[in-house]
Amino acid sequence: MKKAILLVLAASTLLSVAAYGRSDETMQNVLTSDIPAIDLSRPPLTEIATFALG
């Protein structure tokens, strides 16, 4: 079941990445996410934030 979900995620993500030129890092994070934190029916508009907080 998990393989099937990952295949669907991979296909959706590859299409989105191809269409929107997202980075490999973003794709990897989407592929390794097992809950739908982002809606793959729309472009995966992700950003990266980096902080150092002591």
Added chain:
Amino acid sequence: MEGVISTKVGYAGGTTPDPTYRAIGDHSEAISLVFDPGIISYEDLLRELFKAHDPFSPSYSRQYASIIFVHDEDQKQAAQSAVKQTEQKSGRTVVTEILPYTAFYRAEDYHQKYVLKRHSSIHEEMCSIYPVEQDMTDSTAAARINGFLSGWGSPDHFERTLPLLGLSEKSSKRLEAVFYSHR
């Protein structure tokens, strides 16, 4: 936090090549977040950043400095605005630096999802779901579980997320008990 897709800890801001915890050089300990701005804004993350640490006291070493590494001009302007607002609200000077992002070096695995790894039964179950260590630590599920085990997140978010994590009933109950013990 809803909208945060993944988190990882590491080292940033310095010039030392390939830093490690034992040889951090001139880097600072940092966290890198991948987020969906359609769900959570960069400004929201900055608000949480200032709530989550003391931005007024200078750190005694570069390792523990307070820094916002901005990835573009929009983030720079948002960071400057957040610093200004925090200073106006508090009447104190913010020591948090705003620096351009250059590189992020991932920390050793034993630093990733630190709280989750202190809960061995849940950690073991996550490792069986994700046989590759980095897949586990970079997953949204691990980010959520690590946060909930630390007491972060609202009960509403917790209840909606719990069934999606793929945990057994036993681990779900354990996570629930720890999450609500922080309330």
